[in-house]
């Protein structure tokens with residue numbers, strides 16, 4: 365149901381509700397490992413994430429940082445760890461619904477035979493069990509706080525690049541100083557008519573090598589500038605110009621542009637999950653020693669899960685994910701063993717799931 369890059373399939377907006385054994389909310393490191401493990405246990409699995417790519421905090425917040433405390437890796441770049449986890453998870457071909465934020469949960473079955481309908485901003489999903497691996501909550505791009513911004517959204521003002529074609533032949537203004545802003549400035553050069561990058565500081569958070577590459581291009585880089593206002597016509601016309609201001613000199617310039625791509629980071633919010641009938645305290649969901657929440661068949665693992673002695677680490681999240689999946693398996697099939705044995709001993713079963 366996916367390709368090896370985790371391209372979306374099986375999303376809520378994509379047709380009739382199909383019943384899954386396990387649906388995982390959150391495609392961060394813990395959700396990805398849970399998905400892999402569910403594959404080992406022959407569970408029909410789906411991952412839903414509000415972002416357009418898998419990897420959670422690893423890819424969104426610190427892709428270029430080294431991590432030193434993941435077992436088996438003396439050190440690993442967060443981006444590379446995400447890549448390995450995605451590859452591992454995709455072996456069992458889970459359904460993946462990206463760019464979709466989960467909002468509500470409707471219990472359908474009973475304690476013996478739980479079933480849930482998960483309602484997102486794009487549709488709904490049916491599942492026997494559910495694992496919440498939502499970290500600190502759904503990531504959403506930080507937006508411009510100027511009054512005209514909402515009306516111009518997707519009419520020239522963008523917070524994500526879903527298709528380069530949107531920027532084809534356009535004069536594009538990119539806002540931000542991190543990896544996303546710098547990478548899109550580089551990547552859109554072959555598509556856009558011209559690119560200007562503004563950043564409110566004079567130092568970039570992006571990878572040094574990318575900044576060096578960018579400085580060698582024809583992309584116009586303006587530091588200490590921020591957007592002051594946007595100019596846009598009605599109807600089809602959309603955005604026509606951006607007014608920018610230098611925070612040091614107070615110089616104001618009007619740039620005639622056709623598109624603005626804002627890449628200034630992300631906000632997180634657990635959102636309506638806080639209202640679900642679970643025990644939620646300070647953004648974390650209480651679980652028992654089976655990693656099960658107050659609702660039967662609803663598990664939680666990773667940063668979002670709380671229990672005595674909890675450590676918010678990737679290493680502990682992986683263990684929690686394996687526990688939760690094994691108990692979810694027993695919920696789906698009460699005759700199944702909780703402990704499936706070691707993966708190294710599972711050759712026949714494993715090979716039917718794992719294709720590399």
Ligand code: FAD
Nearest residue numbers: 390392393394414420421466498499501502503666667678
């Ligand atoms: P996350 O990585 O937060 O992923 C959760 C995912 O769920 C997100 O993609 C989010 O979009 C999605 N989601 C949430 N709610 C919804 C919803 N309603 N609908 C759809 N999708 C939703 N840990 C270490 O062990 N070692 C380190 O060295 C380390 N360094 C770090 C450095 C930094 C700068 C930061 C910020 C964190 C670091 N961490 C480190 C912490 C580590 O990244 C987290 O513990 C880990 O990412 C938690 O994984 P997770 O899968 O539980 O959640």
